[in-house]
Amino acid sequence: MVQEFKDFIAKGNVMDMAVGIIIGAAFTAIVSSLVGDLINPIIGLFSGGIDFTNKYAVLSGEVPAGASLEAAREAGASVFAYGSFIMAVINFLIIAWVVFMLVKMVNRAKAIAEKPDDVAPEVETGPSELDILIEIRDSLKKSA
Template sequence: MWKEFKKFISRGNVIDLAVGIIIGGAFQVIVRSLVDDIIMPILGLFTGGIDFSNLYINLSGGSYETLAAAKAAGAATINIGLFINAVINFLILAFVIFLIVRQINKIRERQKKEEAPAAPTTKTCPFCHTSIPIEATRCPNCTSELGKKG
């Protein structure tokens, strides 16, 4: 069992996956900061100073100034602002991942084109089996007529 685990964990794609998860977690922190510290304040400015992080619906009937105060009092709340933040985080993260995957696909396509074999320039005469130009209609060695498809 230990040997199988060692073989599994040392595979390249498992390590790549682990690195991807770690980088993704770090990137999520950056996106969250972008949304919370830059986008949401600008959005709040355009919506008349609304602080989305404190936008909530109180289900318990009491009145609280902030979401933190409502949570501290144990009030049941629907946290609309936090949900909006999460949706914006997701959309930004999904868009950035889309851009990254798009660029990777372009690079792969370019590599495939560079690696693609060149079109053949010669063919084999079916009569004498020598190499002749692909556009030849008559073999220069045995003078056989090859026709258009040879």
């Protein structure tokens, strides 16, 4: 059983998967920073600073008017935080779009790298030297 486990771990697929997970975690941090630090502020600039994060409805409990979502939760109120969900959906769509564009660029670069070098098109250069010699030989045979 221990040997089977060692064989399983030593297989290339498991190691590739582990590397993929590690790279994916690092990539997630990069994409999250790209969305949170660069794209969302630009969208907020054009949308008038709309941020749904603190939008909620109180289901039960007492919450002071105008309190933030965090303050409502600290007060012990049961809240329906629809704004956080909306922002999560928006962030997901932005992240999915960024990842789509990155994958598209990588696929394009991979296709260019795998494409064989363009071969120059064949140009007709006329008859070869051998063709001319054969033609001369045949003409000499006919005249003789």
